[in-house]
Amino acid sequence: MDTVAVLLEAPQRLTLSRLELVPPGDEDVVVHVEWSGISTGTERLLWSGTMPPFPGMGYPLVPGYESVGRIVAAGPRAGREVGERVFVPGAKCFGAVRGLFGGAASRLVLPGARTVRMDERLGADGVLLALAATAQHAIAPPSGVAQMPPDLVVGHGVLGRLLARLVIAAGAPAPVVWEKNPARFDGARGYQVLDPDADARRDYRCICDVSGDSGILDTLVQRLAPGGEIVLAGFYHAPLSFTFPPAFMREARLRIAAEFKEPDLDTVRGHLARGRLSLAGLVTHRCDASAAEEAYRTAFSDPACLKMVLDWSNMQ
Numbered sequence: 486m487d488t489v490a491v492l493l494e495a496p497q498r499l500t501l502s503r504l505e506l507v508p509p510g511d512e513d514v515v516v517h518v519e520w521s522g523i524s525t526g527t528e529r530l531l532w533s534g535t536m537p538p539f540p541g542m543g544y545p546l547v548p549g550y551e552s553v554g555r556i557v558a559a560g561p562r563a564g565r566e567v568g569e570r571v572f573v574p575g576a577k578c579f580g581a582v583r584g585l586f587g588g589a590a591s592r593l594v595l596p597g598a599r600t601v602r603m604d605e606r607l608g609a610d611g612v613l614l615a616l617a618a619t620a621q622h623a624i625a626p627p628s629g630v631a632q633m634p635p636d637l638v639v640g641h642g643v644l645g646r647l648l649a650r651l652v653i654a655a656g657a658p659a660p661v662v663w664e665k666n667p668a669r670f671d672g673a674r675g676y677q678v679l680d681p682d683a684d685a686r687r688d689y690r691c692i693c694d695v696s697g698d699s700g701i702l703d704t705l706v707q708r709l710a711p712g713g714e715i716v717l718a719g720f721y722h723a724p725l726s727f728t729f730p731p732a733f734m735r736e737a738r739l740r741i742a743a744e745f746k747e748p749d750l751d752t753v754r755g756h757l758a759r760g761r762l763s764l765a766g767l768v769t770h771r772c773d774a775s776a777a778e779e780a781y782r783t784a785f786s787d788p789a790c791l792k793m794v795l796d797w798s799n800m801q
Contacts, residue, residue, distance in 0.1 A: 486515070489800045490547045490579065490590035491777050496534025499778050504547070506594050507578045514565050514597045515558040516573055517801050521589045522551030522612035522768075523784040523793040525642065526697065526720045531585065532781060535722045541585050549589030550575040551612040553603065554797075563597030571600035572614045591774070591800035601750065604757065609771065609794050610764040613647070617753045617764065618745035620647040623693055623718035624655070625749060627740075633714060635693035638662045639705070641669045641678055643767050643791045644695045644718070649676045651753075654761040660693075661686070668788040672766060684708075695719045702727035706737055714738040768792045774800050 492502040509515055528548045530536035552573040559565045575586030578594040587593070603611045626632050634657035638648045641664035652660050659676040661684065670678050681704070688710040694701060697719040705715050706727060713735060717725075731737075756762035770787075772780035774795040784793035 486592070486594075488579075488590045488592040489774070490582075491549065491774075491781075491795075492545050492582070493531060493548055494545045496544075497532060499532065499781055501775065501777055504579050504582055504590075506592065507580060509558065509560060509594045511560040511562045512564075512596050512598070513560050513594055514556045514563045514571075514600060516552075516554040516571060516593045516595070516600070517557050518552050518554035518573070518588075518591055518593060518797045519570075520553050520609040520612055520797065521549050521774075521795045522616075523549075523589075523781055523795065524551065524616075525784055526644075527586075528781075529785050530720065530722055532785065537722055539585075541583055543583055543585075546583040546585045547579055547587045547589060548585060550586035551615050552588035552590075552593065553607075553609065553611040554593070556597075556600070559597060565597040565600060565602075570603045570605055570611075572603050572611055573600055574615050589777075589795065591797045604754075607757075607764065609796075610768055612794055613643070613764045613767055613792065614750065614753065615745065616644055617647050617651070617762070618750040619742075620644055620651050620718070621749040621752050622745040623648060623695075623716055623742035624651060625752070633691045634658075635660050635691045635716065637689040637692045637708065639692065639694040639701065640664065640696040640719070641666075641672070642695065646672065646674075646767060646791070648693055648695065648718070650674060650762055651756070652676075654756045661689075666788050669791075672791075674763075674766075689713060691716065693718050697721060699723040699725050703731070706732045706735065709735050709737050711735050712738070714740060716740045716742055718742040768794050770794070771796055 575588040576593040576595040577584040693716040770793040
């Protein structure tokens with residue numbers, strides 16, 4: 486069995502390639518992928534060659550961790566049924582070719598336990614489940630730490646919008662969202678978007694940064710209330726540093742939010758089921774998977790593109 490996959494042969498060398506798949510086992514499912522999203526964070530770093538050392542890193546690789554598809558075969562211990570639509574957070578089924586994260590392909594083999602059953606009504610918007618769970622992980626406090634929802638989100642891309650929507654879905658006051666690019670001011674749902682230079686406030690209790698700007702810490706510290714917290718929820722390819730005295734004066738706290746956990750995904754699915762959270766309006770571009778190279782360049786270069794989705798329906 487084989488698949489057509491997006492293959493990053495080397496930085497900025499992207500092709501569609503037919504790859505052999507590992508045979509499925511008793512706990513595995515075979516998924517025909519319908520849609521896959523393009524991440525403008527980690528996938529941009531993989532594409533540009535600027536990804537810092539990371540487990541499993543190396544070329545050639547199949548990227549992608551935002552796929553939605555149908556199960557077409559299921560092993561006797563897979564825990565899934567043929568015909569179910571599922572979210573796939575990536576796969577490692579390409580033999581000698583690395584799967585980092587291995588979701589951008591027409592057909593995938595992976596353990597059924599790694600798939601997530603999806604509400605049929607989500608359709609292509611379902612590719613956003615991992616990003617929404619990542620946003621939820623950023624606003625959920627670690628065990629034993631008091632809840633402090635962000636009152637400032639930095640960056641009005643798709644992750645920043647999900648963060649703001651999730652804060653509101655949780656019943657907390659709507660955050661302010663900073664954005665410097667006028668092309669991304671629109672699309673707010675119940676919260677305010679400001680250019681940082683137009684915001685005089687300097688008493689934010691919790692600032693969540695999803696800008697990916699490694700030089701932003703000094704700016705954020707200056708906007709904190711005493712005892713405030715900065716949550717780094719983006720991915721940074723350059724070292725981060727900050728001037729100590731202002732952070733010392735505020736007794737600032739710094740927290741890093743990494744990969745989402747199952748409880749984060751459960752919270753997102755609960756909000757969706759109850760109608761508290763919507764994923765609508767975040768997928769702005771769709772492209773046939775046959776034009777993957779063009780789609781990736783658009784996703785990484787066009788500020789109007791919040792989320793690009795590849796359509797694999799013609800590749801099965």
